[in-house]
Amino acid sequence: MRLQSMFSFLRKVARGSGVAVALFTFCMTLLSAGSGPASFLHGIDVSRYQREVNWEHVKDSNINFAFMKATEGDFMKDPYFDRNWELSRQHGIKRGAYHYYQPWVSVDKQIAHFKNTVTLLPGNLAPVLDVEAYAHEISDAKLRSDIRQWLTEIEKHYGVKPIIYSYQKFYDRKLRGHFPDYHFWIARYQNAEPSIHPGDKMVFWQYSERGIVKGIDAPVDVNWFYGDLEALGSLCVPAATPTATPAATQVMAQSN
Numbered sequence: 008m009r010l011q012s013m014f015s016f017l018r019k020v021a022r023g024s025g026v027a028v029a030l031f032t033f034c035m036t037l038l039s040a041g042s043g044p045a046s047f048l049h050g051i052d053v054s055r056y057q058r059e060v061n062w063e064h065v066k067d068s069n070i071n072f073a074f075m076k077a078t079e080g081d082f083m084k085d086p087y088f089d090r091n092w093e094l095s096r097q098h099g100i101k102r103g104a105y106h107y108y109q110p111w112v113s114v115d116k117q118i119a120h121f122k123n124t125v126t127l128l129p130g131n132l133a134p135v136l137d138v139e140a141y142a143h144e145i146s147d148a149k150l151r152s153d154i155r156q157w158l159t160e161i162e163k164h165y166g167v168k169p170i171i172y173s174y175q176k177f178y179d180r181k182l183r184g185h186f187p188d189y190h191f192w193i194a195r196y197q198n199a200e201p202s203i204h205p206g207d208k209m210v211f212w213q214y215s216e217r218g219i220v221k222g223i224d225a226p227v228d229v230n231w232f233y234g235d236l237e238a239l240g241s242l243c244v245p246a247a248t249p250t251a252t253p254a255a256t257q258v259m260a261q262s263n
Contacts, residue, residue: 046235048072051220052105052213052228055087062094064222072101072232072239074135077125079107081116084124101239103132105172106157110142114153118160129246132239133167135192139177151185158189167244170210175201183207190242192230210234210242 049069053060054076065073073095076085088104095102104125108117127134136157142150158169173182174194182191184204192211193201203209211230218229232239 046238048232048234048236048239050074050101050211050230050232051218051223052076052230053087053091053223055085057223057225057227058087060087060091060094061222062091062098062100065095065220066098066100068221070100070220071236072103072132074103074105074132074230076137077104077106078117078121080109080112081120088124101130101132101243103135105135105137107137107140108154108157109140110145110150110153114156118157121161122164127165127167127244129244130240131244133170133190133242133244134161134165135170135172136161137172138182139173141177147181150181154182155186158186165244166247167242170242172211172213174213178203194228 048071050072051065051070052074073091075088075091075095077088077092078084092102092104104121104127106117106121121134125134136154138154154171158171161169168189170190170192171182171186172192172194178191178193178201184206187204187206187208189208190211191203191207191209192213193203193209194213194216195201196213196215198214201209201212210233212233213228213230216228217226220227220229
């Protein structure tokens, strides 16, 4: 059964029977175990809208990774980022941080803001640039140029190629086919996998913004990763990075 068909079936049954959590847990278990021709891992992304996440319960809910909003624009920082970042580490969840891009704000200031806020250690997921805000006064060429500058300078700083997040319509209008060297994470909620350019690479699918996960008292974005744990590890900060310090090396074993 194709992935989107399975989701459609499970959602219909869940609405009628009231056992959504059990059904999705069963689905996650099958896919995370690598049944079928490919493996899938389940994960979430959180921000201030989920408030105080109980990461111990999240860990027990078959969640393999979590992305957390860190920054937005050139000065906003998610008020729960520090808490999420530390507690997810303590409970052994593979973690990553993302920046919400504002195209009308200086890209240099946005780069500096993210670098000053987020410290990545070996084993952490690659940084993510969330690109979904429109600025009609900015040309597509300028938008893509600034995005590429963010991606390039962030890669130099952390030693790992960033991931681009967007939703299907924005991707189609602004990004499709323009960043073949980067991995994409695309949101599409119509029970169908995102459609991408033949030259692009998609590794994460955000399939719903209404996920129910134990330990989170609010709807949460839920995602599939197209691969197993080894493949997920290939998207993480490597063991030796240009910005590594002796202090960072000492805590490598604790990073996730």
